[in-house]
Amino acid sequence: MIVTTQKPLDEILDFISPYKNILIVGCDGCTQPPRGIREAETLSQLLDLGGKLRNKEFKFKVNTLVKQCDSYLTAVALKDMIDDDVEAVLSLACGLGPQTIVILYPQLPVFPAQNTVFIGAEEREAGTIEERCAACGDCILGLTGGICPVSRCAKSLLNGPCGGSQNGKCEIDPEKDCAWALIIERLEKLGRLQDLEAIQPPKDHQAVARPGKIRP
Amino acid sequence: MSEQITEEIVAVKVSEESCSACEVCYSICPYEAIKRDAETGKAILEIEKCQVCGLCYSACPSKVIDTIYYDLDSLTGYLERAKQKHDSDTLVIMCKGSAPDLAGIERQFGVKKFIPLSVPCVGRIPVEVFLKAITMGIKKINVLACDEDYCRYQRGSPIEGRRIAALNILMEQLGYGTEAITLKRNSLKVQVKEDLCIACGNCVYYCPWDAPKLVSPGNVKVDMDACHGCGLCVSMCPAFALDLDNWEKDRISMLISQLAAEMAPPKVLVFCCQWAVFPSLEDEPNEHTRFIYLPCAARVDTVHIVEAFHTGVDGVLIAACAEDDCKLEGAGGKTQRPIAALQKRLGEIGLGEQLHILTVAPRYPEAFERELLQFSKKIAGIQKGESA
Numbered sequence: 336m337i338v339t340t341q342k343p344l345d346e347i348l349d350f351i352s353p354y355k356n357i358l359i360v361g362c363d364g365c366t367q368p369p370r371g372i373r374e375a376e377t378l379s380q381l382l383d384l385g386g387k388l389r390n391k392e393f394k395f396k397v398n399t400l401v402k403q404c405d406s407y408l409t410a411v412a413l414k415d416m417i418d419d420d421v422e423a424v425l426s427l428a429c430g431l432g433p434q435t436i437v438i439l440y441p442q443l444p445v446f447p448a449q450n451t452v453f454i455g456a457e458e459r460e461a462g463t464i465e466e467r468c469a470a471c472g473d474c475i476l477g478l479t480g481g482i483c484p485v486s487r488c489a490k491s492l493l494n495g496p497c498g499g500s501q502n503g504k505c506e507i508d509p510e511k512d513c514a515w516a517l518i519i520e521r522l523e524k525l526g527r528l529q530d531l532e533a534i535q536p537p538k539d540h541q542a543v544a545r546p547g548k549i550r551p
Numbered sequence: 552m553s554e555q556i557t558e559e560i561v562a563v564k565v566s567e568e569s570c571s572a573c574e575v576c577y578s579i580c581p582y583e584a585i586k587r588d589a590e591t592g593k594a595i596l597e598i599e600k601c602q603v604c605g606l607c608y609s610a611c612p613s614k615v616i617d618t619i620y621y622d623l624d625s626l627t628g629y630l631e632r633a634k635q636k637h638d639s640d641t642l643v644i645m646c647k648g649s650a651p652d653l654a655g656i657e658r659q660f661g662v663k664k665f666i667p668l669s670v671p672c673v674g675r676i677p678v679e680v681f682l683k684a685i686t687m688g689i690k691k692i693n694v695l696a697c698d699e700d701y702c703r704y705q706r707g708s709p710i711e712g713r714r715i716a717a718l719n720i721l722m723e724q725l726g727y728g729t730e731a732i733t734l735k736r737n738s739l740k741v742q743v744k745e746d747l748c749i750a751c752g753n754c755v756y757y758c759p760w761d762a763p764k765l766v767s768p769g770n771v772k773v774d775m776d777a778c779h780g781c782g783l784c785v786s787m788c789p790a791f792a793l794d795l796d797n798w799e800k801d802r803i804s805m806l807i808s809q810l811a812a813e814m815a816p817p818k819v820l821v822f823c824c825q826w827a828v829f830p831s832l833e834d835e836p837n838e839h840t841r842f843i844y845l846p847c848a849a850r851v852d853t854v855h856i857v858e859a860f861h862t863g864v865d866g867v868l869i870a871a872c873a874e875d876d877c878k879l880e881g882a883g884g885k886t887q888r889p890i891a892a893l894q895k896r897l898g899e900i901g902l903g904e905q906l907h908i909l910t911v912a913p914r915y916p917e918a919f920e921r922e923l924l925q926f927s928k929k930i931a932g933i934q935k936g937e938s939a
Contacts, residue, residue, distance in 0.1 A: 344899045363749040369789035371749055377854055377893075380861040385900040399790075459756050462888060 336365040336457075337429040338464050339449035344385045347425065350446040351382070354422040356394045359448075360413075360436075362428035364402030367457060367464055370427035370449065372399040378427065378448060396421065403432030410439050417443070453486070472542030478530050480521035485538070487514035493535040495519075562603045562619045562914045565596045569615040576607035576616065581705040602876065603829070603913040604704035605675025609714075619916050620829045621670050627683045629832040633666045634687060641665040642684050645695040646673045647825045648703045648846065649737040651797045659735055660693040671829055671913075672697075674707025681718055681732060692732045701738040701779055703826060703878040708736070739780035739796040739846060743773050747792035754784035754793060759880035781879040782850030786886050798846060803855050810841035811862040817934040819866040819927050820859045824848040824883055827872040829913045839927060848872065848883035853893040860902055866930035869908040870919060876912050905930060 351357055359382075361375035368374075379395040386393050400412035403426060413436065417424070423444045426432040429451040436445045453466040469486035475493070476483055485491045489507040496515030499506025503516040522528050543549070565576070565585075572592035577585045584600035585607060587593070594607075594615075608618045630642070643656055643665045650656070650669055657663055666689070670676065673696045684692055694715060702708035715734045722731040741762070750768040755761075762777035763784060771792070782795040794800055811818060815838045821828075825844040836842075845851060848871030859867050869890065877883040890908060897903045907926055911919045 341896070344896065363790060369749060369751045369753075371751075371789040372747075372791055373789045373854060377857050380857045381896060381900065384857075384860055384902065388900060 336367040336455065337431075337451060338367050338453050338455040338466075339370065339429050339451050342448055342450055344381055347378075347446065347448055348382065348385050348389065348391075351393065351423060351425060352386075352389065352391055354444070355392070356396070356420045356422045357425055358396045358398070358416055358421045358423075359425045360397075360403070360416065360427065360432075361399030362403045362426070362432055363399055364404060364428070366427070366429050366449075367455065372397070374427055375399055378425075399427075403428035403435050406435050406438065409435050413439060471538065471540070472547070473539055475535070478533075478535075479518045480525060480527070480530075482514060482518045482521060484514045484518060487512075487517075491538070493538060495531065559915050560619070560917050561598045562916055563596060563598065563601055563605075563608065564617045565594045565607075566615045566617070567593045567595065569613060570594050571613045571615075573612060575610050575612060579606050579610050579706065579710065581606065581707075598914055601914050602704065602826075602878075604672050604707055606672075606704065606707055606710060609675050609677040610710070618675075620913065621675055621832065623677060623679055625832060626668070626676070626680050629668070630666065630680070630684055630687060630689075632833070633668070634689065637664065637666045639664045639666050640688060640690040641693065642668060642689045642691070643693045643695065644668045644670070644673055644676060646697050646708070647671045647844065649697040649701070649739060650695060651737065651739075652802075655737075655797065656695065659695060659737065660733065662691075662693065665693070668832075671825055672702070672704045672707035673711045674702075674704060676711065678714060678718060681715075685722070685727065685731065694732060694734045696734060696736050698736045698738040739798070740775050740778050741773055741780065741782075741784060742794040742796060742799070743771060744792050744794070745770060747790045749790045749792070751789055753787040753789065757783050757787050757882075757885055759783070759882050779879055781847040781882040782845070783847070783879075783882040783885055786850055786852040787889070795846070795850060798850050800852070800854065803843065803852070804858060806843055807855060807859050807864075808862050810843070811859065811864050813838075814841055814864075815839055817865040817927070817930045818863065819868060819923075819930055820864045821868045821870060821923065822848075822851045822855070823870040824851075824872050826876070826878045827911050827913065828870045828919050829916075839931075840923070847877070847879045849879060849886055851886050851890065853886075853889050856890065856893060856906060857897075860897070860905070865934055866905045866907075866926060868923065868926050869906075870911050870922075871908060872912060873910040904933060 359375045359379050361371045363371045375397045379397045398416050401408050403409050424436055425446050425448050427448045433445040433447045454468040455464040456467045457464050466486050471485045489505055496513055500513040500516055503513055505511045505513045570593040576594050577587055582600050582602050584597050586595045588595055605618055608616045641662050647669055673694055696708040696711055699709045715732050719732055723729050748769045748771045752765055754763040755765050760777040760779055762774045764772050766772050785793045785795045819840045821842045823842055823844050824847055851869050856867050871883050874881055874884045894903055894906050897906055909922050
């Protein structure tokens with residue numbers, strides 16, 4: 336899922352302060368943690384409280400929709416949410432949400448309430464969400480024991496660990512596992528260490544050229 | 552600090568010298584908090600293990616156990632005053648753990664006007680209270696206990712059930728008919744609004760009893776026999792697709808605005824786990840403080856905390872049980888993470904200090920009072936500082 340973090344309230348207040356009637360819209364899609372109606376409602380009240388410190392009064396409409404990255408579904412849902420009174424939209428979706436809405440409502444300012452950080456997996460017991468995929472467009476999980484070095488190695492190395500791998504941890508952040516130590520451990524268990532003998536050529540970062548566009 | 556603890560008043564005491572060593576309390580205690588003296592066989596209470604269910608108090612034939620909460624004097628005193636106040640000859644004794652709202656009581660027993668007696672577990676009500684009520688002229692006693700398997704004190708509901716069965720036989724012999732006392736059972740359950748489910752899986756992960764299952768995306772099913780009604784899944788649901796009987800989001804919201812309107816600034820709202828803090832039967836509330844007693848700290852919902860501040864409350868205090876004391880498989884501690892995250896967020900708009908979580912237990916009745924006073928002083932100080 337797409338992982339987002341909340342923007343500081345001050346930054347959001349700076350965005351929305353020129354406006355009064357604002358639609359706050361959550362996303363029930365893949366955004367993790369879920370940024371649905373609970374977060375939208377909470378944010379509206381926090382912004383009201385924050386607005387008071389700036390002597391600013393807002394009028395929020397709060398709602399959520401299925402997935403803001405689907406322009407058709409979003410168009411249908413927003414029809415009932417956006418009327419002539421709405422002066423600005425605050426989206427709780429990942430970076431896709433505001434961009435979908437901007438296309439649908441070119442006249443409206445649309446602001447993000449989140450920073451989109453990575454594609455990650457939730458580790459519920461640890462209470463963390465960890466990056467596991469870099470959307471590189473040229474998946475090598477088949478050669479690396481199902482562990483992605485592109486997203487999980489600080490240097491995105493393709494041919495084994497660097498000299499900074501210490502006791503299975505990364506020199507950049509000793510709290511994090513060295514992806515290559517995990518890969519070697521796993522391939523050893525699978526009896527497939529020979530998979531690593533072939534030298535991987537430099538990664539083709541143009542596997543999907545930016546901006547990516549495909550016809551599935 | 553350690554000095555304070557040694558001087559701390561405790562909620563339950565056994566007078567060993569008068570103990571007849573009958574061992575009833577020892578055999579009844581669900582928490583093995585009562586030991587027998589190796590030589591005399593007399594009861595010794597280990598207060599650290601005691602959960603203040605009151606079962607030993609209500610069962611002791613020698614009356615050598617004292618409790619600060621809901622003892623015979625306070626219960627009968629309350630009954631006398633409440634009978635006048637409610638002008639009724641019907642008494643409804645209910646466990647806080649399963650009691651629905653007043654309309655629910657009406658549905659259960661078909662009574663509109665009644666004397667309510669709501670306590671944490673009906674198992675703490677001794678036989679004498681029933682007899683006293685009848686001698687006072689109360690004609691009908693209805694008891695609403697938790698379904699036996701969901702009793703938060705494990706044995707309170709079953710024991711009270713047997714006590715009432717025996718009492719009814721006695722009452723019949725005395726000519727009061729066969730149903731002087733009616734016992735019904737109830738337990739709070741989660742409500743599911745499937746159309747709102749976004750299939751995030753939070754309920755499946757957090758439920759201590761594995762009651763919810765995500766059958767297919769957006770299709771959550773809850774095994775109601777497994778559900779213990781702690782409310783954790785409700786507090787964790789990002790889509791408001793779950794709610795809890797009697798502690799619905801809308802009902803708590805209504806309560807918050809009502810209580811906020813009643814209070815004078817500085818306003819302190821306390822969300823209590825009902826097993827962590829026991830209210831007295833007739834609270835004379837201080838004009839600056841109001842309480843919302845929830846079925847578990849698991850139902851302390853970040854939405855309601857923000858809402859309280861939004862409604863003009865100046866300080867929010869949360870009183871939860873320590874993990875070892877949780878009556879609901881540790882569910883109460885699980886909301887601490889989202890609450891801490893909210894606190895950080897509140898800090899961004901200068902309200903971080905005005906939210907505080909504390910863990911307390913009714914075994915030390917003064918501990919909560921002390922913490923509340925300290926927090927209220929802090930909130931008053933913050934308010935003064937702002938207005939100066």
